[in-house]
Amino acid sequence: MSTETAMAEQKASFPPIKMGEVMTGADMLLRCLLLEGVEYVFGYPGGAVLPIYDSLYSSHLKHILTRHEQGAVHAADGYARATGKPGVVIATSGPGATNLVTGIATAHMDSIPMVCITGNVAQNLIGTDAFQEANITGITLPITKHNFFVRDIKDLPRIVKEAFHIATTGRPGPVLIDIPKDVNNDSAPFYYPESVKLRTYNPTVKPNTMQVDRMVKAIAASKKPVILTGGGTVTSGAEKELLAFAEKAQIPVIPTLMGLAGFPGTHPLCPGMPGMHGSYASNQALLNTDLVIAIGARFDDRITMGRTKEFAPNAKIVHVDIDPAEISKNVDTYIPIVGDVKSVLNAALEKIEKTDSDEWVAQVQEWGRMHPYSYKKSAAGTLKPQRAIEIMYETTGGNAVVTTDVGQHQMWVAQYYKFNQQRSFVTSGGLGTMGFGFPAAIGAQIANPDKLVISVSGDGGFQMNLQEMAVASIHNLPIKIVVINNSCLGMVRQWQELFYDNRYSHIDLSESVDFVKLAEAYGIKGLRASTEEEAERIWQEALQTNGPVLVEFVVEPEENVYPMVAAGKTLDQMVLGDEK
Numbered sequence: 001m002s003t004e005t006a007m008a009e010q011k012a013s014f015p016p017i018k019m020g021e022v023m024t025g026a027d028m029l030l031r032c033l034l035l036e037g038v039e040y041v042f043g044y045p046g047g048a049v050l051p052i053y054d055s056l057y058s059s060h061l062k063h064i065l066t067r068h069e070q071g072a073v074h075a076a077d078g079y080a081r082a083t084g085k086p087g088v089v090i091a092t093s094g095p096g097a098t099n100l101v102t103g104i105a106t107a108h109m110d111s112i113p114m115v116c117i118t119g120n121v122a123q124n125l126i127g128t129d130a131f132q133e134a135n136i137t138g139i140t141l142p143i144t145k146h147n148f149f150v151r152d153i154k155d156l157p158r159i160v161k162e163a164f165h166i167a168t169t170g171r172p173g174p175v176l177i178d179i180p181k182d183v184n185n186d187s188a189p190f191y192y193p194e195s196v197k198l199r200t201y202n203p204t205v206k207p208n209t210m211q212v213d214r215m216v217k218a219i220a221a222s223k224k225p226v227i228l229t230g231g232g233t234v235t236s237g238a239e240k241e242l243l244a245f246a247e248k249a250q251i252p253v254i255p256t257l258m259g260l261a262g263f264p265g266t267h268p269l270c271p272g273m274p275g276m277h278g279s280y281a282s283n284q285a286l287l288n289t290d291l292v293i294a295i296g297a298r299f300d301d302r303i304t305m306g307r308t309k310e311f312a313p314n315a316k317i318v319h320v321d322i323d324p325a326e327i328s329k330n331v332d333t334y335i336p337i338v339g340d341v342k343s344v345l346n347a348a349l350e351k352i353e354k355t356d357s358d359e360w361v362a363q364v365q366e367w368g369r370m371h372p373y374s375y376k377k378s379a380a381g382t383l384k385p386q387r388a389i390e391i392m393y394e395t396t397g398g399n400a401v402v403t404t405d406v407g408q409h410q411m412w413v414a415q416y417y418k419f420n421q422q423r424s425f426v427t428s429g430g431l432g433t434m435g436f437g438f439p440a441a442i443g444a445q446i447a448n449p450d451k452l453v454i455s456v457s458g459d460g461g462f463q464m465n466l467q468e469m470a471v472a473s474i475h476n477l478p479i480k481i482v483v484i485n486n487s488c489l490g491m492v493r494q495w496q497e498l499f500y501d502n503r504y505s506h507i508d509l510s511e512s513v514d515f516v517k518l519a520e521a522y523g524i525k526g527l528r529a530s531t532e533e534e535a536e537r538i539w540q541e542a543l544q545t546n547g548p549v550l551v552e553f554v555v556e557p558e559e560n561v562y563p564m565v566a567a568g569k570t571l572d573q574m575v576l577g578d579e580k
Contacts (some may be wrong), residue, residue, distance in 0.1 A: 019191050022191065025153045025184040025412040026051035028118070030059050032160035035192055038088050040079060040446055042072040046092025046118030047132060048110065051184035064446065064475070069096050069466040071439040077112050078440030081426045082162075082401060082447040084237060086113040086167050093120045093172045094132030097178075102433060105143040109430025110258060111235060113172035115163050116144075122182040123151065137178050145173030153186040153221025158193055161526060165196040170203025171323040172235060203322060206348055207339030214292065215318050216351045222291035225251045228274070228303075231258030231429065232296015232321060232341050239263065239422045240344035242295065249352050251365045254282045256297050257414055261425040265398060265418030269361065271368050275303040276565050277411040280371035283571040285364045286312045293318045295340045300430065301567075304569045310570045320344050333477065345548035369564075371576060373415045378532050378556070385484050385555040387532055389416040391539050392482070394453060394562065400452040403441040405461030406432040408490035411561045415454055417479045435464030438481060442468060445477045452480070452543075459485040459509055469522040472548040476496045480542050481524070481550040483515050485559040530554035 017031055029052060042064045045053040056063055066072040069091045076087030087107075091100050097118040107114050121130045125455065130170055137147045146166050148159045156179070163175040233242050239262050246253045248271050253263045253273050263270055264516040270281030274286055286292070292315045295304075303313040308331050316334035319327050320341060327336040337344055375386045389412045392400070398418045403426040404410040410427055419425050425445055428436040441455035462483050472479055488508040496504050516526030525545055529535040535553055562577030 001247050008509070020189045022187055024051065024055070024187050025156055025179065025189050026055040027189050028153070028156050028188075028458065029160065029184070030055050030061060031190060031492050032157055032192060033061060033088065035056070035159070036164045037085075039222065041068060041088045042076045042079070042443065043090030044069050044072055044092070044096060046096045046119065048093035048121060048181050048182070049090060049096075051181065052090060052117070052119065060161040064442070066439065066442075067470050068465065069099035070103055070435065071442075071465050071468040071471070073100045073114075073116065074106070074433075074436050075443035075446075075468070076114055077103060077436075078403060078426050078443030079447045080107070080112050080443070081440070082112055082423050082444035083144065084235070084423065086115050086164060087145040087443065088115050088117070090117045091119075092109065092132065093118065093136075093520065094134045096132075097134055097136040101139060101143070102431075104176065104426065105429050106431045106433045106436060107174040108143045110231060110428065111172050112174065113167040114174040115167055116174055116511045118176065118178045119184065120149075120178050120180045123180045124182070126180070135412050137176065138480075140176050143174075144176050147176035148178065150177065150179045153188045156183065157191060161193050162196055165198075165202065170201075198560055203428035204324070204338045205322070205340045205343055207320075207337050207344045209347065210346065211335060211337045212347045213351065215337060216348060218291055218316065219249060219251070219293065219352065219355060220320060220337060223357070224289045225249075225291040225293060225355060225357065226285050226289045227251050227253045228286075228292055228294045229253055229259040229262050229299050230256040230257065230295070230297025231262075233259055233262035234296075235422060236296065236322075236341035237422070238342035239346055241342055241349065243267075245345050245349055245352060250357050250361060251293070251355060252285055252361060254285060256303060256429075257412055257427065258429040259297065260414060261419040261421065261423060264420045266420060268365065271364050272373070273414050274571075276567075277415070277561050277563060278303075279368065279415075280563060280574065280576065281364055281368035283565070283574055284367045284501070286315075287443055287571055289315045291316050291318065293320070295320045295345070296322075298326050304330065304565065305565055305569055305571065307568070307570050311444065362526050373561075375559070376408050381531055382527060383531055383535055383553060383555050385486065385559055386412050386416055388482075388484060388535055388553040388555065389413055389456075391535055392456075393417045395539060395543060396452060398424075398456075401426065401444050401448060402452050402454045402456060403427065403437045403444060405434050405437040405457045407434070407458050407461060408486075408494065408561050409458045409484040412484075434461035436461075438462060439468045441479050441481070442471055442477060446475075447477050453478070454480045454482060456484065458490055459483055459487065459512065459515070460489045462515075463512065466518070469519060469524055469548070469550070473523040476547045478546060479548050481519070481548060483550065483552045485515065485552050485554050486559065491561070499566070515550060515552045524548045524550055526550045526552070528554065549564055
């Protein structure tokens with residue numbers, strides 16, 4: 001019998017939750033999580049959270065013990081992105097809390113709902129530089145939607161209720177609750193509020209109908225409209241509404257990196273991702289459109305290239321976003337609409353009509369045929385990374401949940417894997433966090449035990465959190481762990497080649513580790529391919545294997561991501577690559 005099984009059999013259930021019952025702060029916290037519908041928490045114990053972990057011993061909550069706090073917070077993030085539910089992570093004080101910072105910033109940049117619970121030293125020790133003391137609320141103030149420091153046990157239930165409300169409403173984001181050890185140990189009657197009323201926090205969900213009417217009229221007057229859809233569509237769960245809106249009006253839909261799973265990648269109205277490594281068709285459409293309907297997108301510099309005046313130079317901008325702070329932040333807006341994406345689209349669907357855009361749609365599709373994503377085929381005995389991604393797509397039909405780190409492999413997945421399912425692409429968009437993809441896949445797989453989950457990482461990013469293979473192995477999570485191994489920091493190498501005169505400074509990762517043997521050391525099956533034929537064969541073997549599998553694709557090290565628009569350039573200065 002395993003230790004995990006023995007511990008599970010020893011656990012007793014919590015008694016029914018009774019309001020007014022006297023209990024410790026730690027018990028209160030876990031009762032609050034249960035009342036919020038939390039099923040899984042990710043975390044790593046330590047001194048300041050020992051009261052919480054003692055309560056977890058007999059809790060209905062399912063705890064996933066990762067091997068690093070950063071693995072825990074990325075797993076909670078992946079769980080949230082794959083479900084739309086808030087991810088929950090627990091860490092101890094000091095280094096445990098600070099190890100969450102990168103993951104919290106990742107979630108904040110991409111508007112992911114999370115509740116991060118940290119322990120702290122007892123209040124009488126605050127400010128004394130006590131062992132493992134850190135001002136985590138001060139540290140995370142710029143990277144959380146809100147954070148709390150709990151001073152009184154009687155405030156704890158209210159604070160937890162408010163934290164979940166803030167994290168999941170309006171523009172979602174991470175909320176941190178820092179609980180001193182004395183609060184967790186203290187006792188008081190338990191009362192949980194049924195609702196939350198915050199005087200200064202009232203997100204606008206339903207749009208102004210006059211603004212929606214203005215958008216509808218602008219679309220009717222437009223000759224070359226495009227929809228730019230971002231992560232807000234996915235967050236709102238408005239994929240069906242967007243599809244109906246685009247098909248009814250017959251408008252091309254350009255998904256950003258964060259919006260790729262918000263509109264079917266195989267749809268004839270979808271020319272692909274825009275921007276730095278976007279498709280020729282999408283960038284040409286943005287250069288020539290007369291109306292951009294931006295839905296849940298924030299006009300970041302990877303799309304505008306930081307040249308906002310030259311972005312969509314002939315177009316008026318309609319901007320739909322639940323966060324009023326985003327309107328006109330980066331690009332001047334002609335028609336602002338503040339509201340939830342699903343609510344806005346439902347309101348517009350009743351009024352929108354087909355546009356006179358047949359010629360425009362045909363032109364966008366022709367640009368796609370002229371210059372599709374392409375690459376030179378592999379030489380004998382080698383494997384192109386793009387082909388590895390194509391093999392994954394061809395065998396799954398775009399129906400897997402795919403997670404990535406950041407870098408070349410992330411862009412190749414965005415280009416060559418066509419997403420057709422909601423919440424099927426999990427990637428660090430805004431912060432660009434190496435080490436994110438694999439632990440995020442753990443959270444996504446736990447959230448979707450019956451779905452195929454593929455983690456795609458480079459050999460650099462994977463080594464930042466590869467210790468979480470222990471979690472995949474122990475829980476027998478059937479993740480297909482793909483490592484695109486080009487023996488270097490690929491995107492850095494590409495920039496050094498193109499912009500730094502081939503001065504390859506400290507990007508060599510060759511002979512770092514034998515990934516197959518390392519996987520086997522964790523009890524995971526390891527496979528390796530270095531040719532296209534091998535790749536096709538071992539990928540089929542991986543798909544037919546129950547449980548986790550690591551697949552190492554050894555690819556050509558000097559392959560670059562194209563198309564490409566250099567930083568500071570405009571979309572009309574796109575380089576298609578020498579394969580053209």
